[in-house]
Amino acid sequence: MISNDSDDPESIAVDQLEAFGLSTYAARTFVALTGLGEGTAKDVSALAEVPRTRVYDATAELREHGLVDVQQSTPKRFTAVSAETTGRRFHRQYTRRADALTAALDEIEPVSPTGEQRGVWTVTGREMVSDRVVEFVDDASEEIVLVTLDVLLTDAVVDALRSAADRGVAVRVSGMDFSATDGSDDRLPDGCGFESPRTWSGVPAGRLLMVDGRRTLASVLVDGNGEHPPAPRDETAIWGAGENNSLVVVLRAMFTWLNGDGE
Amino acid sequence: MISNDSDDPESIAVDQLEAFGLSTYAARTFVALTGLGEGTAKDVSALAEVPRTRVYDATAELREHGLVDVQQSTPKRFTAVSAETTGRRFHRQYTRRADALTAALDEIEPVSPTGEQRGVWTVTGREMVSDRVVEFVDDASEEIVLVTLDVLLTDAVVDALRSAADRGVAVRVSGMDFSATDGSDDRLPDGCGFESPRTWSGVPAGRLLMVDGRRTLASVLVDGNGEHPPAPRDETAIWGAGENNSLVVVLRAMFTWLNGDGE
DNA sequence: ACCCACCTTCACTCACATAATCACAATAAG
DNA sequence: CTTATTGTGATTATGTGAGTGAAGGTGGGT
Numbered sequence: 001m002i003s004n005d006s007d008d009p010e011s012i013a014v015d016q017l018e019a020f021g022l023s024t025y026a027a028r029t030f031v032a033l034t035g036l037g038e039g040t041a042k043d044v045s046a047l048a049e050v051p052r053t054r055v056y057d058a059t060a061e062l063r064e065h066g067l068v069d070v071q072q073s074t075p076k077r078f079t080a081v082s083a084e085t086t087g088r089r090f091h092r093q094y095t096r097r098a099d100a101l102t103a104a105l106d107e108i109e110p111v112s113p114t115g116e117q118r119g120v121w122t123v124t125g126r127e128m129v130s131d132r133v134v135e136f137v138d139d140a141s142e143e144i145v146l147v148t149l150d151v152l153l154t155d156a157v158v159d160a161l162r163s164a165a166d167r168g169v170a171v172r173v174s175g176m177d178f179s180a181t182d183g184s185d186d187r188l189p190d191g192c193g194f195e196s197p198r199t200w201s202g203v204p205a206g207r208l209l210m211v212d213g214r215r216t217l218a219s220v221l222v223d224g225n226g227e228h229p230p231a232p233r234d235e236t237a238i239w240g241a242g243e244n245n246s247l248v249v250v251l252r253a254m255f256t257w258l259n260g261d262g263e
Numbered sequence: 264m265i266s267n268d269s270d271d272p273e274s275i276a277v278d279q280l281e282a283f284g285l286s287t288y289a290a291r292t293f294v295a296l297t298g299l300g301e302g303t304a305k306d307v308s309a310l311a312e313v314p315r316t317r318v319y320d321a322t323a324e325l326r327e328h329g330l331v332d333v334q335q336s337t338p339k340r341f342t343a344v345s346a347e348t349t350g351r352r353f354h355r356q357y358t359r360r361a362d363a364l365t366a367a368l369d370e371i372e373p374v375s376p377t378g379e380q381r382g383v384w385t386v387t388g389r390e391m392v393s394d395r396v397v398e399f400v401d402d403a404s405e406e407i408v409l410v411t412l413d414v415l416l417t418d419a420v421v422d423a424l425r426s427a428a429d430r431g432v433a434v435r436v437s438g439m440d441f442s443a444t445d446g447s448d449d450r451l452p453d454g455c456g457f458e459s460p461r462t463w464s465g466v467p468a469g470r471l472l473m474v475d476g477r478r479t480l481a482s483v484l485v486d487g488n489g490e491h492p493p494a495p496r497d498e499t500a501i502w503g504a505g506e507n508n509s510l511v512v513v514l515r516a517m518f519t520w521l522n523g524d525g526e
Numbered sequence: 527a528c529c530c531a532c533c534t535t536c537a538c539t540c541a542c543a544t545a546a547t548c549a550c551a552a553t554a555a556g
Numbered sequence: 557c558t559t560a561t562t563g564t565g566a567t568t569a570t571g572t573g574a575g576t577g578a579a580g581g582t583g584g585g586t
Contacts, residue, residue: 009370016364020357021282023573035371038380041533051575056534066391069384069502074582075533079384083372085398087365094283094357101279102350107272108298109346117301121332121342128329135348239332286544304562314546319563337553338562 010035020090022061025050029058030067033080040075065089116242126152126235129219133209134160136239140211143170145255148207149221150175152235206235208251215241216251273298283353285324288313292321293330296343303338328352379505389415389498392482396472397423399502403474406433408518411470412484413438415498469498471514478504479514 010031017027032048033039041059045052059078062068067086071077080086123129130152137144137160144164148157153175165171206220219237240247273294280290295311296302304322308315322341325331330349334340343349386392393415400407400423407427411420416438428434469483482500503510 009367013364013367013371016360016367019284019360020364025574031368031371034368035373037373053534053536053577054575063387066386066388066394069386069395071382071384073382077382081394082398083365083368085394086368087361089394090364091358091361094361095354097279097282098350098354098357101276101283101353102346104272104276104279105294105297105346105349108276108294110298110300119334119336119340121334123329123332124326125329131329131344131348131352132332135345288545316548316563316565317546 020094022065023058025054025058026061029055029078030062030080030086033068033078034083038077038079040077042075044078117240117245118242120238120240120245120247123219123237123239124234129207129217129235129237130154130157132217132237132239133157133207136209136211136215136217137161137164139215140164140169142212143210144172144212145210146171146173146207147209148173148175149205152207152219207237208255210248210251210255213252214243214248215239216245216248218247218251283357285328286321288317288321289324292318292341293325293343293349296331296341297346301340301342303340305338307341380503380508381505383501383503383508383510386482386500386502387497392470392480392498392500393417393420395480395500395502396420396470399472399474399478399480400424400427402478403427403432405475406473407435407475408473409434409436409470410472411436411438412468415470415482470500471518472502473511473514473518476515477506477511478502479508479511481510481514 013031013034014024014027017030018024022030028048028050029044032044032050036043036047039047041052041055044050044055044058050058055078056076059068059070062080063070066089067081069079069081071079081089123132133146134156137146137157144161146161153173161171161173206218208219209215209217217237217239219235221233222236223233238247242248276294276297277287277290280293281287285293291311291313292307295307295313299306299310302310304315304318307313307318307321313321318341319339322331322333325343326333329352330344332342332344334342344352386395396409397419400409400420407424409424416436424434424436470480471482472478472480480500480502482498484496485499486496501510505511
């Protein structure tokens with residue numbers, strides 16, 4: 001199958017514009033106008049694969065978004081705004097949307113977000129797991145224990161750990177692969193040394209996290225199901241919350257055992 | 264007609280989520296889960312107007328976006344991530360989209376953006392006109408002359424004027440209504456006094472802009488066609504570029520005449 | 527003044543995606 | 557073993573947008 005989303009700038013721009021809610025005609029028309037700088041309906045129809053009679057609808061749609069100006073002459077001439085203005089406009093618009101969404105959800109959200117949980121929840125996707133890690137770390141008030149692969153220690157996670165350490169939380173981080181983190185990662189705050197990395201060699205690679213002894217998360221990297229490119233391996237995690245949560249109990253025991261072993 | 268987009272938090276959240284590309288089932292399911300904190304398919308179906316058998320598809324869709332975690336039990340239980348995480352996630356995602364779009368469009372954009380233009384272009388919408396003003400001001404290298412209503416002097420415009428003044432451009436701003444800008448607006452940099460505001464009283468309200476004597480813009484506020492709410496009046500602008508552009512010639516003559524009159 | 531070419535708008539069909547409903551299998555509880 | 561309930565799949569309907577064609581209007585050329 002011939003994938004539509006090639007990697008040439010035109011296709012990328014069209015895809016992104018469609019993601020921002022524009023119709024395909026509008027997106028293609030805008031890209032064509034960006035390349036032309038200025039042009040008539042015929043010009044656009046020739047360059048982009050847009051029926052000439054529909055260029056007018058497309059430009060009307062673009063005009064409502066403030067992306068195209070029109071010259072009232074015969075034939076009508078159209079021009080697209082600059083790339084920076086376009087990017088800034090969408091950025092502003094969707095930042096506002098995100099803020100409105102957060103505000104609305106905040107009103108809906110019930111009061112007790114961190115209650116006792118019975119079961120174990122599952123998350124998939126590397127970025128999604130990182131988000132949960134950050135979320136848990138941000139909620140920490142006393143202690144954070146994290147064992148992670150180096151590649152999974154993204155900037156967002158490091159930032160969250162830093163701010164936790166700054167607010168007085170005891171942060172203890174250890175790497176699973178004993179390649180880089182010989183002593184402690186240079187990006188992390190001081191006093192994060194936890195346990196010799198070698199302790200964890202042989203453990204199925206991923207992350208282990210415990211926050212305040214009440215929230216735990218465990219993840220593994222699972223091979224993508226025979227995908228064509230090198231397939232950055234997908235991550236699957238489970239997490240649980242609450243003092244008596246089964247996963248919390250298991251991991252807490254595991255951590256205290258290993259920690260007590262070290263002393 | 265009963266408008267679907269009411270102003271209660273639930274409807275706002277659903278609308279925003281749909282704007283971010285989610286299906287209505289997924290949006291409604293997520294909002295219901297945010298209110299519940301945790302629940303089964305039946306719970307969601309009862310609270311949100313979603314068929315029970317479709318809750319599973321909706322949660323699958325939400326899971327791919329990292330917005331919902333699943334508990335593998337019978338019955339399955341679902342939980343939504345926090346409001347802040349949701350907002351941050353979408354903000355990140357669409358910031359990246361905007362950046363990718365800008366980069367792609369930059370590659371497409373031809374080299375000479377500021378050529379000689381024959382005709383006169385039209386723009387509608389207050390925000391769209393402000394964007395053009397900012398765009399022109401940002402491209403200024405020598406001189407900026409702006410006459411504007413106070414309400415149209417938004418922060419974005421002021422910022423653009425500031426940065427232009429900082430880079431050595433002669434900025435001269437004047438207000439049309441002689442209410443606030445007695446001498447000079449306190450938000451503006453120094454040395455922007457241009458002409459007594461009274462000169463412009465009686466001129467159809469809007470803005471007049473000239474940049475480097477090569478680009479001009481004129482706008483007026485036009486009454487919204489009998490809209491129900493107070494209807495913030497819409498703005499319509501025309502602009503032209505090039506030394507010999509008709510609009511440029513007219514406005515340049517106008518400005519130099521008034522300026523020479525003042526001396 | 528007429529004709530012709532082109533531009534512009536409008537109306538229509540078709541296809542696809544999503545909403546919505548139903549039927550059936552699987553599981554757990556009594 | 558029965559039964560209610562849960563999960564999965566197939567199926568239909570509906571609405572939106574892509575694609576096409578026809579008709580009206582405008583300007584230029586003869």
